[in-house]
Amino acid sequence: VKVTGADPELLIDACGGHVVLGAPDGTRIPLRCRTTDDGIAVLSSPGSLGEHLAGMIGGVRLWWPDGRGRAELTGTLSPGRRGSTLAVTWPPTHTQERRHLRAPATGRIEVRRLFPDGTASGRLLDLGAGGAAVVLDHVPAWWEAGVRLGVSLHLDGGPVVAVATVVRGSPGDFAAGLRFDTMSATAEDRVVAAVLAADSRRAGR
Amino acid sequence: MTADRRSSPRLPVDLPGVLLIGGPPLARMDGTVVEVSRGGCRMLLGAEVPEEASGGILAVLRSGQVSARPVRRVLPAEGGVVRVIFEAAAVEGDDWDPLLSSLNDDGGGP
Numbered sequence: 001v002k003v004t005g006a007d008p009e010l011l012i013d014a015c016g017g018h019v020v021l022g023a024p025d026g027t028r029i030p031l032r033c034r035t036t037d038d039g040i041a042v043l044s045s046p047g048s049l050g051e052h053l054a055g056m057i058g059g060v061r062l063w064w065p066d067g068r069g070r071a072e073l074t075g076t077l078s079p080g081r082r083g084s085t086l087a088v089t090w091p092p093t094h095t096q097e098r099r100h101l102r103a104p105a106t107g108r109i110e111v112r113r114l115f116p117d118g119t120a121s122g123r124l125l126d127l128g129a130g131g132a133a134v135v136l137d138h139v140p141a142w143w144e145a146g147v148r149l150g151v152s153l154h155l156d157g158g159p160v161v162a163v164a165t166v167v168r169g170s171p172g173d174f175a176a177g178l179r180f181d182t183m184s185a186t187a188e189d190r191v192v193a194a195v196l197a198a199d200s201r202r203a204g205r
Numbered sequence: 206m207t208a209d210r211r212s213s214p215r216l217p218v219d220l221p222g223v224l225l226i227g228g229p230p231l232a233r234m235d236g237t238v239v240e241v242s243r244g245g246c247r248m249l250l251g252a253e254v255p256e257e258a259s260g261g262i263l264a265v266l267r268s269g270q271v272s273a274r275p276v277r278r279v280l281p282a283e284g285g286v287v288r289v290i291f292e293a294a295a296v297e298g299d300d301w302d303p304l305l306s307s308l309n310d311d312g313g314g315p
Contacts, residue, residue, distance in 0.1 A: 110229045115221060115266045117233070148271045150262060152228025159228045161261050163273040182262055182300070184275035184292050 102128025103198040109134050110152045111178075114163070118142050122174075124153070127198075129191045131164070131179040143176070145169055151178065156197070157190035215242045216308050222248050224279065224289070226261035236285075238265050243305060245290045254281040263289050265304070272304040 105127035111120050120143065122136035132153075136143070145166050153160040162183040169176030183191070222238035225231060236250035246263065257280050264273040280288040291301075 108229065110231050112225070112231055112233055114223055114264050114271050117235070148264075148273075150223065150225040150231060150233065150264065152225075152231035154229050161225050161228060161231065163225070163262050163264055163271070182264075182273035182275060184260060184262075184277075186260065187275075 102126055102130065103195045105132070105194070105198055107154055111149045111164070112151075113140075113142060114148050114150055122176075125175070127153070127191065128195055129180065129183070129188050131167070131177060133175070133177050136174050136176060139174055143169055143173075148181070149178070151180075153191070155190050155194045157193055160187040160190050162187060214309075215240050216305070218308060220265045220267050222246075222263060222265045224248065224250075224261060224263055224276070224287070226258050226276075226279065236287075238263075239286075241265075241305065241308065243291075243302075244293075245288065248287050248289055250285045250287060253285055254279070254287050257281060263291075267304065267307075270300075272300045274301040 103126060105124040107124045107127075109122055109124055109132065111122075112118065113120075118140055120136055120138065120140050122134045125133040125135060127133075132151075143166065145168060147166045149164050149166065151162050151164045153162075160183070162180045164178040164180050167177045167179045180191075218238055218241055220238045220241075222236055224234040224236070226234070234250055234254070236248045238246050238248050240247040248263070257278060259278050261276040261279065262273050263276050264271050275292040276289055277292045278290040280290065282288060
């Protein structure tokens with residue numbers, strides 16, 4: 001996760017799960033990131049720098065480089081209730097940007113081939129609103145790139161159902177990549193919340 | 206959006222369809238989609254559906270292509286027919302509108 005603000009230029013780099021805010025003078029500030037409500041991530045620092053930074057910048061640009069390109073997200077930094085907290089808010093309609101979020105995940109996934117019927121299950125390796133990487137328990141004979149599936153994920157916020165396409169995988173391969181093609185707004189909110197929560201847990205270790 | 210949904214024509218069709226609801230375990234209901242519109246569809250299932258459900262996905266097969274749409278509610282009716290209400294908001298990569306367009310072009314059907 002990278003965050004920049006145009007005036008002055010700021011950078012938050014969360015590569016490896018550690019969120020660090022870098023000021024133009026070279027100062028590096030460790031932050032924790034967690035979500036509260038839909039579309040809100042709270043960045044908190046152990047010190048009282050939040051109020052100060054919120055006064056310095058009126059807007060930020062966020063992007064989540066994921067190896068497939070950049071997603072740009074417009075948000076606003078504003079001070080939270082505590083002086084050490086910054087709330088980053090963005091319109092909930094930024095579906096394109098949210099689909100680039102992904103983080104290592106734990107949990108199970110159940111898949112069903114749509115036409116004709118077939119089933120498989122496995123565990124999640126990582127998860128995002130745009131897709132997931134999975135390891136299958138057993139590889140069905142029909143499993144290959146391009147097959148469309150119904151998938152079900154069990155997440156803390158409730159079950160998520162989507163239609164997905166196998167984008168990596170061939171007969172005999174246990175590891176596979178899925179792209180979520182069709183997902184309800186509610187389901188996408190749950191996935192995004194789960195991804196941000198996983199990112200926050202890793203940053204807090 | 207509401208006016209748009211109300212004005213959407215209902216097209217009679219005869220397409221294999223699947224409802225995916227809940228999970229895990231993922232509930233899969235196979236049937237035939239007999240009418241489609243922008244806001245929803247009617248589907249004939251092989252068995253009576255005892256109660257209404259919320260959330261899920263409807264997928265239909267036409268010409269080897271799978272088109273899918275997020276579902277807000279599934280309302281059971283008599284004779285194994287369910288009324289499927291789609292979510293109002295369009296989703297990225299929605300492949301339902303292209304399906305409706307193609308049905309309009311050739312009068313529907315598989």
